Amino acid sequence: MGLRQTLSRKELSIGIIDIGMGNIGSVYNALYSQAWDPILVKCAEDFDELTHLIIPGVGSYAAAMKILGDWNLIDSIIDFAAEGKPTLGICLGMQLLSDVGFEGMEAKGLGLIEGETVPFEKIRGLSFPHIGWNEVLQERTHPILNGIKSGLDFYFVNGFFFNPVYSDTIIATTDYGQLFPSIIGKKNVVGVQFHPEKSQTSGLKIIDNFCLWDGKC
Amino acid sequence: MQKCKKCGLPETYETIEFNDDGLCNICIQNMFKAESIDWDKRKLTLDKLIEDNRGKYEYDCILPFSGGKDSTFTLYYLMKEYGLKPLVVQFNHGFMRPTLLKNNERTFKKLGVDVVSFTPNWNIVKKVMLEALVRKGDFCWHCHSGIFAYPMHIALKYNTPLVLWGEPSTEYTAYYDYRDDEIEVVDEQRFNRYINLGITAEDMRGMVEREPGDLDPRDFTPYTYPNIRELKKLKYQSLCLGSYIPWDAKSQSKLIMDKLGWEGDQVEGMPPKLYDYEKIECHMQGVRDYIKFLKRGYSRVTQMTVLDIRNGRMTKSEADKLIADYEGKKPPSLKIFLEYLGMDETEFNNIVKKTVVAPFEPDFSKDEWSPETWDFDKLYREKN
Amino acid sequence: MLKKRIIPIQLLLKGRLVKTKKFRDPRDVGNPVMSSKVYSSQDADELILLNVDRAADSVDVLVSTVKDIARECFVPFSVGGGINSLNDAKKLFAAGADKIIINSVTFSNPAAVTEIAEFAGSQAVVVGIDVKFIDNLYVVFSNNSKIAESVSLSEHIRTMIRLGAGEIFIQSIDRDGEMQGYDINLLKTVLSESSVPVIAAGGAGNFGHLDQALKAGVNAVACGSLFNFGDNNPLRAKAFLKNLGNPLKRIR
Numbered sequence A: 001m002g003l004r005q006t007l008s009r010k011e012l013s014i015g016i017i018d019i020g021m022g023n024i025g026s027v028y029n030a031l032y033s034q035a036w037d038p039i040l041v042k043c044a045e046d047f048d049e050l051t052h053l054i055i056p057g058v059g060s061y062a063a064a065m066k067i068l069g070d071w072n073l074i075d076s077i078i079d080f081a082a083e084g085k086p087t088l089g090i091c092l093g094m095q096l097l098s099d100v101g102f103e104g105m106e107a108k109g110l111g112l113i114e115g116e117t118v119p120f121e122k123i124r125g126l127s128f129p130h131i132g133w134n135e136v137l138q139e140r141t142h143p144i145l146n147g148i149k150s151g152l153d154f155y156f157v158n159g160f161f162f163n164p165v166y167s168d169t170i171i172a173t174t175d176y177g178q179l180f181p182s183i184i185g186k187k188n189v190v191g192v193q194f195h196p197e198k199s200q201t202s203g204l205k206i207i208d209n210f211c212l213w214d215g216k217c
Numbered sequence B: 001m002q003k004c005k006k007c008g009l010p011e012t013y014e015t016i017e018f019n020d021d022g023l024c025n026i027c028i029q030n031m032f033k034a035e036s037i038d039w040d041k042r043k044l045t046l047d048k049l050i051e052d053n054r055g056k057y058e059y060d061c062i063l064p065f066s067g068g069k070d071s072t073f074t075l076y077y078l079m080k081e082y083g084l085k086p087l088v089v090q091f092n093h094g095f096m097r098p099t100l101l102k103n104n105e106r107t108f109k110k111l112g113v114d115v116v117s118f119t120p121n122w123n124i125v126k127k128v129m130l131e132a133l134v135r136k137g138d139f140c141w142h143c144h145s146g147i148f149a150y151p152m153h154i155a156l157k158y159n160t161p162l163v164l165w166g167e168p169s170t171e172y173t174a175y176y177d178y179r180d181d182e183i184e185v186v187d188e189q190r191f192n193r194y195i196n197l198g199i200t201a202e203d204m205r206g207m208v209e210r211e212p213g214d215l216d217p218r219d220f221t222p223y224t225y226p227n228i229r230e231l232k233k234l235k236y237q238s239l240c241l242g243s244y245i246p247w248d249a250k251s252q253s254k255l256i257m258d259k260l261g262w263e264g265d266q267v268e269g270m271p272p273k274l275y276d277y278e279k280i281e282c283h284m285q286g287v288r289d290y291i292k293f294l295k296r297g298y299s300r301v302t303q304m305t306v307l308d309i310r311n312g313r314m315t316k317s318e319a320d321k322l323i324a325d326y327e328g329k330k331p332p333s334l335k336i337f338l339e340y341l342g343m344d345e346t347e348f349n350n351i352v353k354k355t356v357v358a359p360f361e362p363d364f365s366k367d368e369w370s371p372e373t374w375d376f377d378k379l380y381r382e383k384n
Numbered sequence C: 001m002l003k004k005r006i007i008p009i010q011l012l013l014k015g016r017l018v019k020t021k022k023f024r025d026p027r028d029v030g031n032p033v034m035s036s037k038v039y040s041s042q043d044a045d046e047l048i049l050l051n052v053d054r055a056a057d058s059v060d061v062l063v064s065t066v067k068d069i070a071r072e073c074f075v076p077f078s079v080g081g082g083i084n085s086l087n088d089a090k091k092l093f094a095a096g097a098d099k100i101i102i103n104s105v106t107f108s109n110p111a112a113v114t115e116i117a118e119f120a121g122s123q124a125v126v127v128g129i130d131v132k133f134i135d136n137l138y139v140v141f142s143n144n145s146k147i148a149e150s151v152s153l154s155e156h157i158r159t160m161i162r163l164g165a166g167e168i169f170i171q172s173i174d175r176d177g178e179m180q181g182y183d184i185n186l187l188k189t190v191l192s193e194s195s196v197p198v199i200a201a202g203g204a205g206n207f208g209h210l211d212q213a214l215k216a217g218v219n220a221v222a223c224g225s226l227f228n229f230g231d232n233n234p235l236r237a238k239a240f241l242k243n244l245g246n247p248l249k250r251i252r
Helices: A025-033 A061-070 A074-082 A200-212 B025-036 B039-053 B069-082 B098-111 B122-136 B141-157 B188-195 B201-208 B217-223 B228-234 B249-260 B285-296 B300-310 B316-326 B333-341 B345-353 C032-041 C058-072 C086-095 C111-120 C153-163 C184-193 C207-216 C234-243
Strands: A014-017 A039-041 A052-055 A087-090 A100-103 A105-108 A115-119 A130-135 A153-158 A160-164 A170-175 A179-186 A189-192 B061-064 B086-091 B114-118 B162-165 B237-240 C005-013 C016-021 C024-030 C047-051 C077-080 C099-102 C125-134 C137-142 C147-152 C167-172 C198-201 C220-223
Touching: A014 A025, A025 A200, A025 B228, A025 C058, A052 A074, A052 A200, A061 A074, A061 A100, A061 A105, A074 A087, A100 A160, A130 A170, A153 A200, A160 A179, B061 B069, B061 B141, B069 B086, B069 B098, B069 B162, B069 B249, B086 B141, B098 B249, B114 B141, B122 B141, B122 B201, B122 B217, B122 B333, B122 B345, B141 B162, B141 B188, B141 B201, B141 B217, B141 B228, B188 C032, B201 B217, B201 C024, B201 C032, B285 B300, B285 B333, B285 B345, B300 B316, B333 B345, C005 C032, C005 C058, C005 C198, C005 C234, C016 C032, C024 C032, C032 C047, C032 C058, C047 C058, C058 C077, C058 C086, C077 C125, C086 C099, C086 C111, C099 C111, C111 C125, C111 C153, C125 C153, C125 C184, C137 C153, C147 C153, C153 C167, C153 C184, C167 C184, C184 C198, C184 C207, C207 C220, C207 C234
Parallel strands: A014 A039, A014 A052, A052 A087, A087 A189, A100 A115, B061 B086, B061 B162, B086 B114, B162 B237, C005 C047, C005 C220, C047 C077, C077 C099, C099 C125, C125 C167, C167 C198, C198 C220
Antiparallel strands: A100 A105, A115 A160, A130 A153, A170 A179, A179 A189, C005 C016, C016 C024, C125 C137, C137 C147
8 A cells, every 4th residue: 555656746637526515615725735736527528537536525415416416427426436546535525425325314325435424423512513623543544644643633524424334444433422434445435524625734635645646555 | 930850941941841750842852862763764764865856956955054053064964975966045144243154165165065145135134123023022033034935935946846954943842843753844834833933924024014015025035935836846845954864963063163174153142162163153143042031031051051961961050050150141232233223222121021931030120241252343333 | 532722813904914902903913814824834723814894895805815815724714703694604605714703693683693504504603792791791792892782691692502503702802902811700601501612712811811711611712812912822822731631633
């Protein structure tokens, strides 16, 4: 598992799914500031030259899946991932990687990593949603964690979390009344529940690591 | 005031924390440095870093250089160990002393290197010295910012990604920590974290302008950290030699004295001959040390003896005697500094009073002066 | 474990940062984009940007500043001051703000709280409450401390949470800029009424004050004067607070 750069930086093309939900500006700015030139992806044609794909997201599972469906992006995303190309889901984007989400109404997800998106147990004394800085404890190594120590804090804003079917897809966990996966991964697909674009230097490092990853574990 | 049981640094020292045994984090960091870092592995990393850059760009590296013991050693080491082609970059803060200038000429001619030197607009320097003194109790803002920002502009101009500095900050403060076992990156983050006192060039311009827009923003470029995107495109790497070899200021000073004929100098307020390798570059060092003493209750004598204590070269009681005899006296250059800023000592005291670091309380009534240095008359006088 | 947050407050007046005392006499303290970058480098957990201008175009200037900050700062930030409608809020979210702080509009048009919470989620809605201690009572003020409101502090908090507020930002007008400490009694009162996180503001003069407020139970402490003058910065504050057992984030 390493950061083998099979393509030179100039040949890398990082796409960010933009369906007008929430502010993808921060993700875009984070990439831009690190000297990447990300492309906003809004239709199937935008996938043509992409080497990497980022699925950001803020808002509700069902609403997001509906727009992805309306804009005919679902198949493109699934095909892209099937080709072994590096794919990153951020926050809601990570949750959308699951088979199904239970936020309000039940909705079908992208199904790229087996599991479902469920609400937190409302534990007494804790306020929800889960907002703020919390520790990400690494269970396994992963190329996007290169140079990041286990236990560092990242910025979370989530009321739901990804509950995977297979425990070996859990890369890192976080504790908020209960342990939930903060990073999941299967082959070339990886998801982070926190906002790397809001987590200062360590967050920017994760984004950089992703852009330099060739999708292999 | 609480002080470290081992080295004596007081609680007013920047970033200091004491553990349950009363030992300070700087001492602990340094113990880790001595005992737990794999310096052989680090050296191999440096070897690779140098080879990865050799011959590929206009220069093998940018070498920010003040002419003090650390940068002179860094230049000497890299030339001797690797036979590099560096571009030496000097930022002239405006107060360079004659011995320093002689040292630099000798060093550059003996080693054979290309040198770029930059002197910023003196009128701007005077304005920002005053503002920085008032806001932060530290008039050296232009120097801190210029030294760390300007070489990055040169790296971009000369398309040279590797920038090599000298000592890592973790040697003296805890903004970074040897115990994190990581290579300290000298980047914008670090610049904003503490180098520029939390004031960027953009801020400073707004603060010293009388009317918005009456100062040329280009006058502040030397103090502005270049755009990170440009630096990342260059694939810049801004690192400290001291992250790859264990830093030892004292033996390194002896080495450059021996091999390059580097000469030390007397600094106002310091015990003669004892630390004449330290901070000899600047005419205003005495004023700087004096302000530190008023703000924090300790100064250069303490700092130097602390290093000796930490390295087992001096006892605490020997240090205490030196501190009692020399520390805290007014430097003659203070009079000239006040001329530059157009103020008298009372105004100066009032400004410094506002920046004192609790729990220390200074005694402004003490009126003891340290002796003039030999080059006191060489200082620039505005009335010329 | 969720960490406590240290939040520098930056006051904005026509594109520059200023500092006030008791909400009056602004004094220039720098460029908001640069200042935000500096705070972020010094481990600030979040930033709060408050617009003290009430000129007609002040929200647009705020939007433009937010865009500039979002381009260079990768830390959560909240914006407030003169936000009067869902439309204002939408512009600010689009510009890059993570949360908005609303105050006066919670009295003139409380439905806006719900509208904004439905649009962006309640975690993005921070209700700011300014109080003065008068005749043994905490009196709630609106419009930059100009109008005393008749609703009680407790009732106001409850209503706001019911309408969708995700956090309460409580500010003592009396203590603002005085650097004499937070009003701990006020904080305890608010904490007893609020089921959502509480951010304390107004009065911090030294790191000990921050510790007092955190130990009283607030989730976050916000400060302006403390970091603007003297040699203080979030890094030093955190070292001090960590030494006293407060849980704070680790990012390196």
